[in-house]
Amino acid sequence: MNPRLTLDALEVIDAIDRKGSYAAAAAVLNRVPSAISYTVQKLEQDLGVTLFQKEGRRAVLTAAGQHLVEQGRHLLGAADDLALGTRQIATGWEPRLRIAIDTIVPMQYILPLVAQLHAEQPTIEVRLTSEVLAGTWEALIENRVDLIVGGIGDVPGHKGIRCEPWRQLEHVFVAAAQHPLCQQPQPISLETVQQHRAVIVSDTSRNVSPLSRGLLSQQSALYVPSMAAKIEAHRQGLGVGYVPREQVADDLARGRLRELRLTEPRAAEPIMLGWKIGNRGQALKFVLERLRTQD
Amino acid sequence: MNPRLTLDALEVIDAIDRKGSYAAAAAVLNRVPSAISYTVQKLEQDLGVTLFQKEGRRAVLTAAGQHLVEQGRHLLGAADDLALGTRQIATGWEPRLRIAIDTIVPMQYILPLVAQLHAEQPTIEVRLTSEVLAGTWEALIENRVDLIVGGIGDVPGHKGIRCEPWRQLEHVFVAAAQHPLCQQPQPISLETVQQHRAVIVSDTSRNVSPLSRGLLSQQSALYVPSMAAKIEAHRQGLGVGYVPREQVADDLARGRLRELRLTEPRAAEPIMLGWKIGNRGQALKFVLERLRTQD
DNA sequence: CGTTTAGTTCAAATATTTTGATGTATGAAT
DNA sequence: ATTCATACATCAAAATATTTGAACTAAACG
Known part of the structure; x- marks a missing residue:
């Protein structure tokens, strides 16, 4: 196999940067530190570039290493998105649904729907987060979530977002x-x-x-x-x-x-549901239908 | 190692699509067909998605597989660019210089400069291509080359391109x-x-x-x-x-x-040198200086 | 019907990666 | 100054992943 960049190596470098040391990166990646050392040295050899320099007993990223880790994060994200998109095309069911719920909405509106979704598609990963006020819209705009529940106030000026009133919250x-x-x-x-x-x-x-x-x-x-x-x-x-x-x-x-x-x-004012128009996921559709019809 | 997409697997799928069969892909990748089969099956297992279906004795991409290969090409390109950019930052010398030469320019203007460049930096890959007339400018605009020699006529309306007259060609x-x-x-x-x-x-x-x-x-x-x-x-x-x-x-x-x-x-009209303003590569600078001063 | 080609299976071989033990070097605490 | 803890490197052994080559089934071609 010809020497080149690997996504695994990028993930290792990323973990070192985030956690601050080889040892800490090893811990979060469930490997031993010498496996981290091996991976870094192999990547340096394959690229022909020094990525880390020793400062005392710690390794510190060089300028080239910093570039690699920063741009490499985009690559890792794109690879995850590619895998996700491929699974979505294969099944129609996206493998992950991320819902931001404004803190004024009780979780008990959502949790039963998650249970129903998991009954229908056990492998779907559901991620619930709490946001407050404009934080919900922002999370949607920035593609950190797929659905918001409890959006309040005017929709920010952004095309591509569908929203509809959900409930009057007293x-x-x-x-x-x-x-x-x-x-x-x-x-x-x-x-x-x-x-x-x-x-x-x-x-x-x-x-x-x-x-x-x-x-x-x-x-x-x-x-x-x-x-x-x-x-x-x-x-x-x-x-x-x-x-x-x-x-x-x-x-x-x-x-x-x-x-x-x-x-x-x-x-009293309505609270909103919001999602991206381009999102055709079956899981999103499933949850939206039940939000609309629940008491 | 957690199962995920690998760039090597994307390269394999890409080769299958380009060449039309596992056997042909194996040939260009210097592997045996069963290695290709192994890589495809492992990726299908890791993603949980079927990428190829049998039609007769041939394997054909599914819709998910087509998505993977098309988007995967972008990822492979981005990975190559990341490696290149990292090397460039590490050395100041870009590892590759691509020059498009209009066919009216004799190669002997360029080849001695390439020899000098290789004397200075033996590892730099130089890629010379011939283009005709507007083909040179187009190659530059589309980032397929780093330098054009022999550009003729008005520069197309494009910001970011630096050009200067080089020679009068009789x-x-x-x-x-x-x-x-x-x-x-x-x-x-x-x-x-x-x-x-x-x-x-x-x-x-x-x-x-x-x-x-x-x-x-x-x-x-x-x-x-x-x-x-x-x-x-x-x-x-x-x-x-x-x-x-x-x-x-x-x-x-x-x-x-x-x-x-x-x-x-x-x-008689001047023929031009052209390159992207943002290109700070040492190899480009090296060649430009010598083009300017040669007899 | 015989031949050629495509892809699959599988045991053996090779390559890559990981582990665990041991080492050197550095920084912190006493 | 000494001891202890921590970070990373080295390296042999082990584990895992990938590749090869032989043999197979199935489909297409002449």
Whole structure:
């Protein structure tokens, strides 16, 4: 076999770079360190290029090595996509479905559908991730997911995305039972609300313009990373704000949180399903059909 | 090692598709047919996809297999480019220099420079190809070559190409000694020339608009594939036309071809060197410097 | 019907990769 | 300064992967 680049060697170099050492790369690749050393030396010999230099007892990438690992990641990604696309053509069923779910959507809407999908096609890999606000759209635009559930707000200006309204999600405005806002006569004016700290879930988007919900002009805010964290912050009286009714039903029933009526309550708005138009996968179709028809 | 796509397997599938059979692929890859069979079966197992089906005694690609081979070619090309780019970064000397030479330029202008380049960097692979007229520019635009020598006519509208005049190449108008045009008093008018067949070298471009030289309006023509073929056609009295003086010096000296003076001779024009601006290769620089300064 | 060709199977041979033991060198802790 | 831990290199042995060559079945051709 003529000496050349191999994808396996690229994967080894990639692991060394990510993990910082041959030993750590060996661990994640389930090999012994001398297998890593052998693979690097063989690739250096085949290419006729030095990829690593010793600095003390550690190996550090040369400029050529850095180029190889950076561009090699694209090659590895393309190879994975090629394998994936080939399997998709062969079966009609894509071997992987990645779903981003906005944190306002309870997982129990999704998990039963995943179970049904696995009953139908046991080998499909399903990957669920949580995103917040614009983070869902961004994940779709950047091809990190195949489907988003719970997209909110206007679709970013991007062709090739299909979206449709899925559900109206009801929110309630809450505060802890011992929060001073609970002593106010209801309905409570926005001026009064504005004097108390809001609890806001940080948007997970990195490139799409961040969205936010629930923050009034000039109002102080506490930012938290997730809906679970937000609810907990409310329980502890750290602030006020809107949360999905379903997710605090138990807290409301027990009196831990109080639902407050405002003079200008926020209107319910639909949350969306979104996916790429070009995606013809059977698994996507399967899940979409069931999302549309479920109670 | 986890099962996955390998570049070697893609190369095998590619060879089967190009050559039409396992046996033929085996021949070009210097392997025995059962090694090909083994590689295909292993890839099918690793991907979990059928790539070939039997039709009679031949194997034919499935739809998934066709997708794999077509997209796989891109991957193989990208892997070669990655290896090349890595070597270039490591040495500054690109490992390969591809030069397209218009057929009006004698090879002896180029070959001594190649010898000097190989003296300086023995491992560099030099690839010389002949193109005609717009074919040289097209080869450069399409990244099939790194340097063109003998580009003629206006540079096609393309950014990123650097060109500079190299030489004035003198042409002479010739006919075979026994051609009837040689009986005419000189200088010969264009009307008289027009009554005789021209010999034209076909342009090698496929996408750039074809150029042509030497054909008068309403004049009949014989098209030939190369300058050598054109000169031979002239020797055999099949037509008249311009040829580079250097390439027919011997024919003129021996009286086999006659130089004819016209009332409106074609002006000498510069022939060009051309290359991509972004090309920073040391080998390209080496050759360009010597082309500029040679006699 | 005989011959040629394509691909498959399989045991043996060859090549490649991995492991495990041992080594050198470097950095951290005492 | 010494000891210990860690990183990578070396190398023989073992394991795995790939290739070869012989023999086979099946299909196409003359």
